[in-house]
Amino acid sequence: MSHDVQDPTHPVALPDKPALEGLEAKWNERWQADGTYRFDRNHPRDEIYSIDTPPPTVSGSLHVGHVFSYTHTDLIARFQRMRGKAVFYPMGWDDNGLPTERRVQNYYGVRCDPSLPYDPGFRPPDKPGKHPISISRPNFIELCNRLTAEDEKAFEHLWRHLGLSVDWSATYATIDRRSQRASQTAFLRLLKRGLAYQLEAPTLWDVDFRTAVAQAELEDREQPGAYHRIRFARPDGASSAPGAGGGYVEVETTRPELIPACVALVAHPDDERYKALFGTTVETPLFGVPVPVKAHPLADPGKGSGIAMICTFGDLTDVTWWRELSLPVRAVILPNGAFRLVTWGTPGWESKDPARAQQAYDRLANLSPAKARAQVVEQLRESGDMLGEPRAITHPVKFYERGDRPLEIITSRQWFIKTMEFRPDLLELGRELRWHPEYMRHRYENWVNGLTGDWGISRQRFFGVPFPVWYPARADGSLDYDHPLLPEESRLPIDPSTDLPEGYTADQRDQPNGFAGDPDVMDTWATSSVTPQIAGAWLDDPDLFARVFPMDLRPQSHDIIRTWLFTTVLRSRLEHGTLPWHNAALSGWILDPERKKMSKSKGNVVTPMALLEEHGSDGVRYWAASGRPGTDTAFDPGQMKVGRRLAIKILNAARFALMQAEPRGPITEPLDRGMLTALARLVETSTGQFEAYDYARVLERTESFFWAFCDDYLELVKARRYGDFGPDAAASANSAMLVALSALLRLFAPYLPFVTEEVWSWWRPGSVHRASWPRPAEVLAPIHGADPQAHAVREATQGALAEVRRIKSMLKKPTKAVISRAVLPASYRGLGPAARDFQAATHIRALEFADVGEAQLEFGEEAVAPETGA
RNA sequence: GGGCGCGUGGCUCAGCGGUAGAGCAUUCGCUUCACACGCGAGGGGUCGGUGGUUCGAUUCCACCCGCGCCCACCA
Numbered sequence: 003m004s005h006d007v008q009d010p011t012h013p014v015a016l017p018d019k020p021a022l023e024g025l026e027a028k029w030n031e032r033w034q035a036d037g038t039y040r041f042d043r044n045h046p047r048d049e050i051y052s053i054d055t056p057p058p059t060v061s062g063s064l065h066v067g068h069v070f071s072y073t074h075t076d077l078i079a080r081f082q083r084m085r086g087k088a089v090f091y092p093m094g095w096d097d098n099g100l101p102t103e104r105r106v107q108n109y110y111g112v113r114c115d116p117s118l119p120y121d122p123g124f125r126p127p128d129k130p131g132k133h134p135i136s137i138s139r140p141n142f143i144e145l146c147n148r149l150t151a152e153d154e155k156a157f158e159h160l161w162r163h164l165g166l167s168v169d170w171s172a173t174y175a176t177i178d179r180r181s182q183r184a185s186q187t188a189f190l191r192l193l194k195r196g197l198a199y200q201l202e203a204p205t206l207w208d209v210d211f212r213t214a215v216a217q218a219e220l221e222d223r224e225q226p227g228a229y230h231r232i233r234f235a236r237p238d239g240a241s242s243a244p245g246a247g248g249g250y251v252e253v254e255t256t257r258p259e260l261i262p263a264c265v266a267l268v269a270h271p272d273d274e275r276y277k278a279l280f281g282t283t284v285e286t287p288l289f290g291v292p293v294p295v296k297a298h299p300l301a302d303p304g305k306g307s308g309i310a311m312i313c314t315f316g317d318l319t320d321v322t323w324w325r326e327l328s329l330p331v332r333a334v335i336l337p338n339g340a341f342r343l344v345t346w347g348t349p350g351w352e353s354k355d356p357a358r359a360q361q362a363y364d365r366l367a368n369l370s371p372a373k374a375r376a377q378v379v380e381q382l383r384e385s386g387d388m389l390g391e392p393r394a395i396t397h398p399v400k401f402y403e404r405g406d407r408p409l410e411i412i413t414s415r416q417w418f419i420k421t422m423e424f425r426p427d428l429l430e431l432g433r434e435l436r437w438h439p440e441y442m443r444h445r446y447e448n449w450v451n452g453l454t455g456d457w458g459i460s461r462q463r464f465f466g467v468p469f470p471v472w473y474p475a476r477a478d479g480s481l482d483y484d485h486p487l488l489p490e491e492s493r494l495p496i497d498p499s500t501d502l503p504e505g506y507t508a509d510q511r512d513q514p515n516g517f518a519g520d521p522d523v524m525d526t527w528a529t530s531s532v533t534p535q536i537a538g539a540w541l542d543d544p545d546l547f548a549r550v551f552p553m554d555l556r557p558q559s560h561d562i563i564r565t566w567l568f569t570t571v572l573r574s575r576l577e578h579g580t581l582p583w584h585n586a587a588l589s590g591w592i593l594d595p596e597r598k599k600m601s602k603s604k605g606n607v608v609t610p611m612a613l614l615e616e617h618g619s620d621g622v623r624y625w626a627a628s629g630r631p632g633t634d635t636a637f638d639p640g641q642m643k644v645g646r647r648l649a650i651k652i653l654n655a656a657r658f659a660l661m662q663a664e665p666r667g668p669i670t671e672p673l674d675r676g677m678l679t680a681l682a683r684l685v686e687t688s689t690g691q692f693e694a695y696d697y698a699r700v701l702e703r704t705e706s707f708f709w710a711f712c713d714d715y716l717e718l719v720k721a722r723r724y725g726d727f728g729p730d731a732a733a734s735a736n737s738a739m740l741v742a743l744s745a746l747l748r749l750f751a752p753y754l755p756f757v758t759e760e761v762w763s764w765w766r767p768g769s770v771h772r773a774s775w776p777r778p779a780e781v782l783a784p785i786h787g788a789d790p791q792a793h794a795v796r797e798a799t800q801g802a803l804a805e806v807r808r809i810k811s812m813l814k815k816p817t818k819a820v821i822s823r824a825v826l827p828a829s830y831r832g833l834g835p836a837a838r839d840f841q842a843a844t845h846i847r848a849l850e851f852a853d854v855g856e857a858q859l860e861f862g863e864e865a866v867a868p869e870t871g872a
Numbered sequence: 873g874g875g876c877g878c879g880u881g882g883c884u885c886a887g888c889g890g891u892a893g894a895g896c897a898u899u900c901g902c903u904u905c906a907c908a909c910g911c912g913a914g915g916g917g918u919c920g921g922u923g924g925u926u927c928g929a930u931u932c933c934a935c936c937c938g939c940g941c942c943c944a945c946c947a
Contacts, residue, residue, distance in 0.1 A: 020906090222946080229947085255947055268947090300945060310947035319945040397946055408946090444876055448943055452874095564942080591941090628885080632877085634940080636884060640896055643909085650909050658906030702886070706894075713911075717904095724905090804913095811901060811913035 014660050014765045020653035022618045022646070025756040030162050038769050039083075039167040041090045043549050051087035052550035053079060054534045054583055055168070056558050056566075057094030057176055060153035061105040064160055066637055067559075069610045071589035073626035075557040076166045077697045078587070080752035082554075083167065084775040090550045092172035092537045093161065097150035098466045099176075099526035100211065100404060106145050106465075111135060114142035114464045116499075116521070139464050139499065146465045150175070160610055165619050165755045167771065174536050176529045177465065182495035184536045185529045186470040188577055190488060193471075197420045197576055198459075200483065204314070204321045205458060207412035208402040209339025213462040214416050215402045215409060216525060217454065218565045225399040225408070227256045228392035229306060232382055234267065234284040234293075251276075251284055251295070252389060254306030256397065258382060259374040260313035262289050262344070262363055265329045269309040271297040276309050287387035288362040288378070289346070290354035296327050315411035317400075318454075334366075335410050337462075341366045341374050371410070415483065417460040417469060417522070424575060425450055431571055431581050438587040438695040439632040442560055449564040457569070459528040466523030470496050472503040479514045487517060531569035534582045553583040560588040560632060587695055590634040613642065620754040621646030627753050630698040648705060649757040652750065655712050656761040659739040662723070663765075666740070667733030668784075671722070672795045672836045674738035675785045677715050679792035681707065681742055682778040688749060689775065697752070704749045711742065714803060721842035741784055745776040795836055806844045 033039060043050075053075060058068060075091075083089045107113060111130025118138040126145060127135070137145075154175070161168060174180055192198035205214045233250040253267060264286050269276035279295040286293060300319060301310055312323045314331045323329070332350060336342045344363055347356030362381055366374045382388035399408045421428075428450050437443045460469065472487040487503035489496050498519030502508060510516030532540075534556075538547040552574070558566055567586060574582035613622055617639065624645020629635035669675060684707050688700045716739075721727070723735035744766070751758040751770045762770035782788055789795075 022909095222944090225946090227946080253947075257947085302945085302947080306947050308947090312947090317946050319947080322945070398944095399946055439877095441876060445942055448875055452943055454945095560941080593940095633885095634878090638884060638896090641884075644895065647909055651907070654907035654910085656906085661906070699886085702894085712907090716906080717911090720904095720906095807912055808914090 014663060016657055016660055016764055020657055020760070022620065022649055022653070022757060025760050026163050026165070026614070026619050029756055029759050030165075033167075033769070033771075034162075034170070036769065038771055039089075039091065039169050041169045041172060042088050043090075043546055045088040045549075047549055049086070049088055050090060050549055050554075051079070051082040052090035052538070052553040052555070053092070054537060054553045054556045054570075055091065055093055057096040057174070057530070057533065058157060059096045059099075059101050060150050060157055061097065061102040064156065064610050065592075066608065066610055066613065067592045068160075069164055069613070069622060070592050070626045070629060070635065071557070071559055072161065072166055073164065073623050074587065074589050074629070074631070074697065075555075076164075076168075076623075077627055077752045078555065078557075078692075078695065079167050080755065080771060081692045081697070081775065083771065084748065084751065084773060086774060089167070089169075090172070090538075090553075091166075091168050092174065093158075093166075093168045093170065094173065094533060094537060095150065095154045095157065095175040096526065096530065097146070097154070097175050097177050098181075098523075098529060100463060102146050102150055103142075103463060103465045106142065106149055107134065109149060110145055112137050112142065112145065114139055116464065142464055147177070150177070160614075163611065163614050163619060165623065167755070172537070176526070176533075176536070177467070179495060180539065180542055181529055181532075181536045182467045183542070184532050184540055185467045185524060186494045186496070187491055187541060188532055188535065188573060189524070189528075190470060190491060190494070192419060192576060193486075193488070198417060199420070200415055200417045200460075202413060202415045204324070204411045204413050205416050206318075206400070206402075206409045207337065207414070208405045208407075209335075209337065209410055210405060210407055211402065211463070212337050214414065214458055214460060215405075216458050216527070218457075218527065218568070219403050220400050220409070221403045222398040223401050224396050226394065227397050227399070228394050229254045229256060230258045230379065230382070230392045231307070231389040232258060232261070232287055233387050233389060234286060236279075236282070236284050237292075251279065251309060252307050253309055253311050255311050256395070257313070257316045257371075257375070258378045258388075259341075259366065259371055260316050260334070261286050261311070261378060262291070262359075262366070263313040263316075263332050263334045264291065264293055264311050265314055265324065265332055266293050266312040266327065267295045267309050268298045268301045268312050268323055268327070269295070270301040270303045271299060273301070273303045273308055275303075279309075285354055288381055288385060289359040291332075291352065291359070292354065296323075296329075298323055298327060314413075317411070321411060331413065333413060335371060335412065337412055337414070339370055339407065339410065340368050341371075343367050371408075416458050417524075418456040418458050419528075419572070419576075421453060421456045421572060424572065425453065427575055428568075428571060431575060435571075435581055435583070436585045438585060439630075442563065442586070442588045442632055445560065445563045446568065449568055457572070459525045460522040461525050462521070463523050466526065467495070467529050468497050468499065468523050469520040470494060470498060471520040472498050472506075472517045473520065475512070475514055475516045475518055477514055481518055486520075527565050527569050530566055531573040532577075534570065534574065535577070551578075551582070552580050555585045555587060556583040557587045557589065560590065563588070585695070588632045590629055590632055593634050593636050613639075617642035617646050618649060618756070620649040620756050623753055623755075624648060624701070627701045628698055631695055645754075648708075649754050651712060652708075652747075652754070652757050652761060655708075655716065656743055656747075656764065658716060659743045660765055663736050663740060665729050665733045666737045667730060669734045669738045669741075671719075671731060671734040671738075671839075672789070672791060672834060673715065673718055673799070673839055674734050675789040676792035676795040676799075677711070678738055678741060678781055678785050679788045680796065681745055682781040682788060685745060685749065685776045685781055686778045689777075692752075700749070701753050704746070708746055708750075711746070714800070718799065718803075718836075718839045718843045722839055726842060727838060737784060741781060745781050748773055748776045795834070799836060799840060802840060803844070810844070 055075065079089050079091045110126040111134055112126060113134040113136050115136040116139045118136060120138045120140040124137060124141045189198060208215050231252055231254050233252050236249050236251060251267065267284060280297045282295055283292045284295060285291065300322060312320050312329060314324055314333050315321055330350065334341050344351055346353050346359040346363060353359040365377050369377060402409055429447060432443060432446045432450065470489055473481040473483055474485060474487060475481055503517055506517050512518050534551055534553050538550045540547045556567065570582050574580060621642040625638060625641040628641060684703060688704060691699045719735040722731045725732045747758045747762055747770055755771060758770050
């Protein structure tokens with residue numbers, strides 16, 4: 003048996019004063035040198051456990067949330083490794099995208115200007131200046147790469163210190179060559195199959211970042227706003243319909259600045275108040291633009307006055323109305339958020355009074371939407387077209403999740419991946435996937451069912467994976483978007499802004515009859531959605547990919563189900579026709595215990611490294627492991643202290659077990675046999691629970707067993723193991739302790755990798771993290787199967803112990819006192835041979851074992867009555 | 873408005889159809905030869921509310937209240 007405790011080949015080497023300090027550095031060095039966590043691909047698929055590790059955003063700050071959720075994944079990785087699996091546990095860095103761009107801009111004081119040429123001699127200033135320096139896109143990307151490389155070092159240092167059992171030879175970055183190749187290849191294949199397409203359409207747009215934003219990146223924020231009741235003139239002036247006013251239609255709007263962009267009014271088809279108006283024309287206030295009144299079921303008779311202004315574009319409902327009612331476009335907001343210049347009276351900008359419209363509009367041109375609104379309100383007051391004062395309200399407004407200003411809707415050309423037609427497949431795949439916890443499945447289904455359009459993947463940014471596409475230019479210089487020039491897959495990755503399409507020369511770039519590269523980059527989720535393919539080296543190492551894909555586990559946090567999880571399932575479905583993984587484990591959030599947000603300004607920020615140093619990595623991991631899958635968990639240094647104490651207890655208990663581990667021999671004593679029987683049960687339930695991803699429960703049970711093992715079992719057998727009752731009885735205790743220690747160390751190993759490794763090294767060869775997960779049969783073998791008396795012995799011991807300890811604590815000096823007439827539980831008599839251990843451990847000499855269950859107990863020499871007695 | 877989760881001792885959380893549990897905190901006692909980063913004992917809860925099912929509910933069902941998250945067409 004590989005874990006035979008009597009293995010004489012490895013001598014016991016105990017430190018005098020075991021301590022946790024320095025274990026992280028000591029064992030990390032050893033693990034790295036020994037390749038303890040290296041993935042060995044030479045196994046069949048069913049002996050491999052592969053993990054699609056979340057690539058952390060390296061330009062973000064390190065925080066305790068990282069430590070929390072990455073520990074969960076590591077617990078599972080370590081468990082599976084000990085179960086005999088070859089664990090593929092890579093690490094990725096998410097370095098492309100906006101967060102990095104912003105960080106580079108601030109860190110170096112630069113700004114990307116794609117029109118500039120590359121400057122090979124450019125060096126960023128030591129300190130960012132007051133005004134940002136404009137640099138070319140290649141220079142900018144160089145800086146992004148330089149900074150993320152530093153960030154990645156900091157992350158790796160943290161991960162190693164925390165004890166993640168990652169295979170550090172298997173790392174990737176979402177901007178590296180392999181990621182770009184996978185992203186571009188997958189994209190080109192979708193394009194060739196007609197599953198990726200581009201479209202000029204109204205798109206959600208962030209005016210500060212000047213980029214399109216996907217549905218998944220939206221968030222609603224409650225914003226102060228106001229209803230403005232304004233009137234539209236009716237040229238025929240001949241209705242007395244309620245709400246229509248005398249010659250006017252009253253409309254409520256929160257965005258009066260979009261009056262010049264108004265293309266129609268709309269009311270519900272069944273709304274009696276407005277039925278007479280359908281098909282007629284009204285005029286916008288201030289600008290005198292004739293607009294039709296239309297009927298559409300989306301109009302809500304209960305909102306505002308029941309009739310709404312359709313603008314191009316104020317919100318997503320406007321887009322729906324505009325499309326379904328075939329309305330024209332009158333766009334006023336530019337990609338940078340400013341009001342564009344408009345010449346009234348020209349086609350598309352007809353007005354009953356172009357001069358007045360121009361005068362009104364000139365006061366808006368170049369303003370931001372917020373300033374334009376104030377300006378329009380002022381004019382509406384002057385003209386008398388606003389009825390009453392604005393009514394302040396609070397309403398949800400859509401924002402880009404990283405943005406500061408409300409999103410606008412801008413018409414632009416963007417790339418999309420077909421999503422809507424695959425919704426039934428995606429729902430089916432969601433049902434196939436095993437979710438931990440199960441209820442997270444609902445969030446996915448909710449999202450898929452709520453999708454309103456295909457997935458927009460193009461971003462007008464710089465530090466990302468470019469679209470591997472060029473467009474031929476016509477003689478007039480315009481681009482033929484319908485016939486893109488595509489590279490061979492073998493050329494990928496390419497950058498169309500520097501690489502050339504087949505058959506063209508560099509001097510034809512951006513020239514008539516030449517070509518132009520697609521200027522956009524892919525959204526960061528478009529790259530992240532192929533992390534299983536990237537990590538598994540899909541194109542670069544097909545043998546590896548076949549061994550790890552579909553992967554076993556996707557660990558991630560629950561807030562990105564709609565983004566990362568969903569898009570990964572989509573891409574896998576489109577490219578491979580399968581789920582990308584079999585299991586998804588969703589981790590929760592870290593909550594501040596006082597509901598206070600930790601912030602730098604309050605000075606209460608705790609960096610993860612400081613936490614690890616204060617409490618020890620094992621202590622912090624103990625806390626993290628208490629967070630069950632999907633459950634938000636309070637940030638709790640108290641739990642880390644508890645974990646640290648547990649680790650110290652393991653050191654000391656192990657020292658006790660090993661300091662006098664001779665003699666050894668058959669395990670015959672009832673207490674020993676009972677303890678091992680209970681331990682075998684613990685091993686059995688723990689294995690099942692761990693396989694079900696319930697790592698928190700396993701730790702709780704194991705810890706509970708271990709403390710009882712220390713406080714009760716070890717105390718009870720102490721005298722016996724020191725030889726008070728002869729060598730055979732001592733041998734039984736020693737052997738049982740070592741069987742238990744071996745199994746307990748392995749149960750704890752995924753949680754407390756440092757202390758368990760340290761103790762393991764005192765007496766066992768190799769790494770505990772390469773040892774096999776304990777099996778019930780292995781624990782029971784030395785006692786030839788479960789002891790049927792185990793439960794009875796345990797019950798009797800526990801009951802008697804509790805009673806004696808209670809009595810002892812009632813006495814000031816128990817060792818000098820004698821209790822008379824103390825009542826003991828009848829179970830005391832049932833201890834049988836274990837009574838000897840019991841008496842020794844509790845320093846009690848039983849004077850009498852009476853049938854009534856009363857006994858006179860003597861502590862020491864003098865006899866005194868208990869305090870309650872005479 | 874829809875979906876999901878949560879509401880158990882001061883705090884953080886387990887549990888679950890059959891007489892309420894742990895850790896922390898608190899009180900008391902103990903330098904017991906692995907550990908004072910330790911050991912023992914005690915106090916403390918009508919398990920959010922109201923109904924229902926049941927011989928019996930903290931545990932199942934319904935509704936309600938509170939908290940949180942996700943989603944939803946922002947006039």
